[in-house]
Amino acid sequence: MLAEKDHFKEILIKGIWKENPVAYQVLGICSALAVTVKMSTAIVMGIALTIVTAFSSLIISSMRKHIPSNIRIIVELAVIASLVIVTDQILKAFLYDISKQLSIFVGLIITNCIVLGRAESFALANPPADSFVDGVANGIGYSLILVCVAFIRELLGSGKILGFNVIPGFLVDMGYQNMGLMVLAPGAFFIIGLLVWLKNNLPGVSHEEN
Amino acid sequence: MNKYKLTVSHAPFWHDGDSLFQMNMNILLAALPAAIFGIFQFGASAFGVLALSVGSAMFWELVMNMVSKKPLSIGDLDAAVIGLMFGMMLPPITPWWVVITGTFVAVIVGKMIFGGIGANPFNPALIGMAILMLSWKAFFDFDTSLVDFVFDFTELAPLAAIKFQGAGAAEMFSVGDLFMGKEVGAIGSVFGLGLVLGGIYLILRGYIRWEISLSFIVGIIVTAFIFNMVNSENYAGPLFHLFSGYTLLGAFFLMTENSSSPVNTIPMFIYGFLGGLMIILMRNIGSYADGTVLAILLLNLVNPLIDNIRPKALGKGENNA
Numbered sequence: 001m002l003a004e005k006d007h008f009k010e011i012l013i014k015g016i017w018k019e020n021p022v023a024y025q026v027l028g029i030c031s032a033l034a035v036t037v038k039m040s041t042a043i044v045m046g047i048a049l050t051i052v053t054a055f056s057s058l059i060i061s062s063m064r065k066h067i068p069s070n071i072r073i074i075v076e077l078a079v080i081a082s083l084v085i086v087t088d089q090i091l092k093a094f095l096y097d098i099s100k101q102l103s104i105f106v107g108l109i110i111t112n113c114i115v116l117g118r119a120e121s122f123a124l125a126n127p128p129a130d131s132f133v134d135g136v137a138n139g140i141g142y143s144l145i146l147v148c149v150a151f152i153r154e155l156l157g158s159g160k161i162l163g164f165n166v167i168p169g170f171l172v173d174m175g176y177q178n179m180g181l182m183v184l185a186p187g188a189f190f191i192i193g194l195l196v197w198l199k200n201n202l203p204g205v206s207h208e209e210n
Numbered sequence: 211m212n213k214y215k216l217t218v219s220h221a222p223f224w225h226d227g228d229s230l231f232q233m234n235m236n237i238l239l240a241a242l243p244a245a246i247f248g249i250f251q252f253g254a255s256a257f258g259v260l261a262l263s264v265g266s267a268m269f270w271e272l273v274m275n276m277v278s279k280k281p282l283s284i285g286d287l288d289a290a291v292i293g294l295m296f297g298m299m300l301p302p303i304t305p306w307w308v309v310i311t312g313t314f315v316a317v318i319v320g321k322m323i324f325g326g327i328g329a330n331p332f333n334p335a336l337i338g339m340a341i342l343m344l345s346w347k348a349f350f351d352f353d354t355s356l357v358d359f360v361f362d363f364t365e366l367a368p369l370a371a372i373k374f375q376g377a378g379a380a381e382m383f384s385v386g387d388l389f390m391g392k393e394v395g396a397i398g399s400v401f402g403l404g405l406v407l408g409g410i411y412l413i414l415r416g417y418i419r420w421e422i423s424l425s426f427i428v429g430i431i432v433t434a435f436i437f438n439m440v441n442s443e444n445y446a447g448p449l450f451h452l453f454s455g456y457t458l459l460g461a462f463f464l465m466t467e468n469s470s471s472p473v474n475t476i477p478m479f480i481y482g483f484l485g486g487l488m489i490i491l492m493r494n495i496g497s498y499a500d501g502t503v504l505a506i507l508l509l510n511l512v513n514p515l516i517d518n519i520r521p522k523a524l525g526k527g528e529n530n531a
Contacts, residue, residue: 175305181345190319190341197323 008133015137022145022192023199027113031105032146033188039162042150043143044098048087048106050139053115056080057135061123076119077110084109114138149191157182220520221473226416230327233417234287240412241294241463243404248397252302252359256397259304260297267293267313274322288327292316295335295463298398299456299503301355308349312338332510333467339503352394363392368454369499372446377438380446388453399459409462418466421478426461427452429486437494445494456502457489464502470510472517480516485509 021027028049035045059079060067067075088106091099099106109115118138123131154160156179159167167176181187249257271289275282284290296316300309316338324330343350352367359365364382371379387393391401399405412418434448451457456464465471465485472478488508492501 176307177346177348179345180347181341184344186344194319194323 007130011130011133012137012140015134016141016144020141020145020199021114021117021138022142023196025114025117026196027117028142029192031108031112032142032149032192033185035102035105036146036150036153036188036191037157037183038101038160039147039150039154041098041101042146044091044095045102045105046139046143046146048091049109049112049114049142050136052080052083052087052109053118053139053142054132054135056083056115057118057123057131058128059083060119061126061128061131064124067124072124073116076116080115080119081110114142145192145195148195149188152191153182153187157187218524230286230288234291236415236417237291237412237463238287238294240408240417241298241398243408244398244401244459245294245298247391247401247404248298248302251391251400252356252397256302258306259300259302259309260294260397262306262309263297263300263313264290264293266310267296267317270314270317271322274318278322280326283326286327288321289317292321292334292338294398295333295459296338298459298463299335299339299396301350301352302397303355303358304349308342308346312342314338315341328469330469331514332507333464333470335467336464336503336507336510340507343498343503352396356394361392361394363387365394367394367499368450369493372450373493373499377442377444377446380450383450383454385449385453388450393454395455396459399456402453402458405458405462409458412462412466418462419471419478421475422466422471422482423461425479425482426465426486429483430457430490431486433487433490434494437490451490451493455493455500460485460489460502460506464506465509470513472513474517474520477513477516477519480519481509481513484512484516 015021019025022029022032031045031049035041056076056079060076063075063079084107087109088099091102091106118131118135122134126134151161154162155166159165159178179187181190245260249260268284268289271284272282275284293313293316296313297309300312316334319341320332320334320337321327321330349355351370353370356365356367364387366379366382368380368383368388371382383393389402391403393400409418409423413420413423430452431448434445434451437445438447465482472481485506488505489502492498492505498504
C-alpha cells in the first residue's frame with residue numbers, strides 16, 4: 001500500500017513540477033497566452049483542462065487494450081472531444097460570463113497538445129489509476145503556470161487581483177501607472193519565458209545539470 | 211608528417227591585451243560630451259535620470275551576481291555602459307521608478323539571463339528601452355514630457371512633428387540646430403556633434419568598427435533620399451533624419467554593441483546598411499515616431515544569420531564541414 005502511495009506521489013510530482021507541461025515540455029502555450037489576462041479566466045481554464053485531461057486519460061487507458069493502434073488517434077480524439085463538449089456545456093450553464101470570456105478556448109482544449117500528449121505518451125501504456133493521476137498532475141501543472149502568469153499580468157497590467165483593485169490610491173497619486181505591455185499578448189510571452197528560465201534554474205530541477 | 215598542430219577557426223584572431231575595464235571606460239568617456247550637453251540643456255532632472263540609470267544598472271548587476279553566486283562583475287563597468295546608454299535614451303523628466311524598472315529589464319533580462327557579458331544576443335539597453343516604450347508609451351512622448359521646459363528654439367520633437375504634420379514641418383528645424391543639439395529629445399541624443407566626436411574617438415581607438423557606423427549612416431541617407439525623392443511632401447530629407455531622434459546615438463553606440471553585432475567585414479556592412487534602412491522604413495511607414503530602438507533590436511535578431519557570410523576556413527572541404 002505504501003509503495004502504491006509513493007508511486008502516485010512520484011507521478012504527481014513529475015506532472016506538476018519536474019516535467020511541468022508548460023515550463024518543461026512547452027505544450028499548451030497558445031491558450032496560456034490567450035486566457036491569462038485575468039486570473040478568473042485562467043483558473044476556470046485550468047480547472048476545465050485538468051478535468052478533461054484526467055478523465056480522457058482514465059477512459060483511454062481503460063480502453064487501451066481494445067484500441068487498434070492504427071486508428072488510435074481517432075479514438076482518442078473522439079473521447080477528448082466528447083469530454084470537451086460536456087465541459088463547455090457545463091460552463092455555459094453555470095458560469096456563463098466566464099464562458100463568454102474564454103470564448104473559443106474551451107472548445108480548443110481538444111487541440112491542446114497536453115491532452116493528446118498525455119493520452120499518447122502515458123495513458124496508452126499505463127493502467128487507468130496511474131493515468132488518471134497523471135492527467136490530474138499535468139492539469140494542475142498547467143493550471144499552476146497559467147495562474148502564475150495571470151497573477152503577474154493582472155497585477156501589473158490592470159492593477160487588480162481577481163477583479164479587485166489592489167494598487168493603493170497614494171501610489172496612483174504619486175504617478176504609478178499600469179504596465180500596458182502586460183495586457184498585450186507579448187507580455188504573456190515574456191512572463192512565460194521568464195518563468196521557464198526561473199523554474200529550470202532553481203536548484204535540483206535543472207535538466208541541464210546532468 | 212607535420213610536427214605542428216594548427217588550429218583552424220574563424221575571426222577574431224588577434225588580441226591586443228586590452229581589458230574590458232579599459233574598453234568600457236573609453237566608451238563611457240566617448241559618450242560623456244553628449245551626456246554632459248544634455249545635462250546643461252535640460253538641467254538637474256536630466257542629471258538625476260542619468261545618475262539613477264547608471265547606479266541602478268550597476269546595482270541590478272550586483273544583485274544578480276549575488277543571487278546566482280557568481281563572481282562580482284560590476285568592476286568591468288559593462289553595467290555602467292548599459293546604464294549610461296539607457297539613460298541617454300530617456301526623456302529628462304522620466305519618473306524614478308520607470309528608470310529603475312528599465313535598468314532591471316536591461317541588465318537582468320537583457321544581459322544576465324543570457325549569460326552575462328558577451329553572451330547577450332540583443333543590446334541590453336535597447337531591450338530595456340523597448341519594454342518601457344511598449345509599457346508606458348506616455349512617458350516617451352517628448353512633446354508632452356518636456357512641456358514645462360522653456361527653450362530658445364523650436365519646442366517640438368522633430369520626428370513627432372514630421373509624423374503628424376507631414377514633411378513640411380521639417381522646415382521648422384535647421385540642420386545646424388539639430389546637429390548642435392538645439393532640439394527637443396532624449397538626454398543623450400540631442401547633441402549630434404558630441405555623439406559624432408565620441409564615435410570617431412572610439413573608431414580611432416579601435417573599440418567600435420567604422421564599417422558598421424558608416425554603412426548605417428549610408429543606409430539612412432540612401433533610404434531617406436529615395437523616399438524624399440519620390441514624395442517630398444510626405445517624407446523628410448536625409449539630413450533631417452540623420453540628425454534627429456536616436457539616429458546618431460544608434461550609429462556610434464547602439465548598433466556597434468560588441469556581442470550583438472557581426473564580427474566579419476562584409477556582414478558588418480550589410481548589418482549597418484539594413485539598420486539604416488529599417489529605421490527609415492519604421493519612421494516613414496510605421497506607427498512609431500522613432501523606430502530606432504525596434505529597428506536595431508530587429509537587426510540584432512538577424513545578426514547571427516548575416517554573420518554566416520564569412521571566409522571559408524582553410525583546409526575545410528564542403529563535405530566534411
